[in-house]
Amino acid sequence: MMRTGVFFHEMFSGREWLIIGNKFRNFPKVMEKVLKLPQVTLFCPEKVPEALLLKVHTRRFLEDLKRAWYRDGALYSVGGCVEAIDRILSGDMDNALVFTVAAGHHAERDSAWGGTYASCAGPAFYHARERFGPLKMAILDTDRHHGNGTRDIFRDEDHVLHVCFCHQDIIEGSGTKVCVNTAYPHTDESYLQVVQEEFIPRAMGFKPHLILHNLGHDTCQLDYGDLGLTPEFYPRLVKEIKACSEQLCSGRYVVLTHGGRRADVAEYIFPEIIKILAQ
C-alpha cells in the first residue's frame, strides 16, 4: 500500500479554462469514494511564491501572468506540484496526483501558450534541490503536444531527463532531452509499447530520485489530440509507470494532469488513477 496525496483546489472546477474547458466541473465530487481510502489524503494547494517562479521565469513574464484572469489557477497548480514533490522527498507520502489548470508544459522562461501559463516542473525541481540537495528527476510527457516549456526550462540541466512523446524525433542534451514521434494512430497496446521501449530503459539508465509524469488525455478518442486511445489506456499507463517508479526510485511518482477537454474521460480516469497510485 502506498500513501497517496491528491492536490486539488475547489477553484479549478466550475470555470472554462483555456483549452481544457470545464473538465473538472464535477470534481472533487467524482473522487469522493477514492478519497475515503485511508492511505489517500486530499490537499488544497497554496499559491506558489513569486520567488520560486522567478527561478525559471523572467520578471516580465511574471508581471504579465499577474495581470491575467487565469493567474490564480496557474499559481495554485504550480503550488500543488511544488508541495507534492516536497512532501514525497520529505517522506510524508509516496506518490501524488496533482490537478492543474493554466499551468504546465507549454510555459517557457519568457513565453507561454496552449493553455499553460506557468511552469510546474521548474519551480518544483529547483525548490526541491535547494531543500534536499542534488536531485535527479525524470519527466515523462505523454500529452499529445511537445513540451516546449519543460524543454526550454531544463535545456542545460543534466539532472533532468525529459522524454516527450510528441510529433518529432529528437535526441539532445547528451541523451537527457528526448522527443519520440508518436503522432500517428495507435491502439492502447501500441502506445504503451512505445512508452515501454522509449521511456523505461532511459529512466533505468538515468536513475532518478523521482518520476514526474505530464499525463495529458488529449490523445483520447474524440478529444482534440485524438490518437485513437481509449479511456482505459490512462490507468494502464499509470500502473506501468508506477511499477517502474517502484523499481527505480522507491515509488516516488507524481502524476500531473495536462491536456484533454473531455470531462467524461477525466471523471473516469482520475479516480481510477488514484486507486492505482494508492495500491
Ligand SMILES: [Zn+2]
Ligand atoms: Zn496537449
Ligand SMILES: [Zn+2]
Ligand atoms: Zn517533444
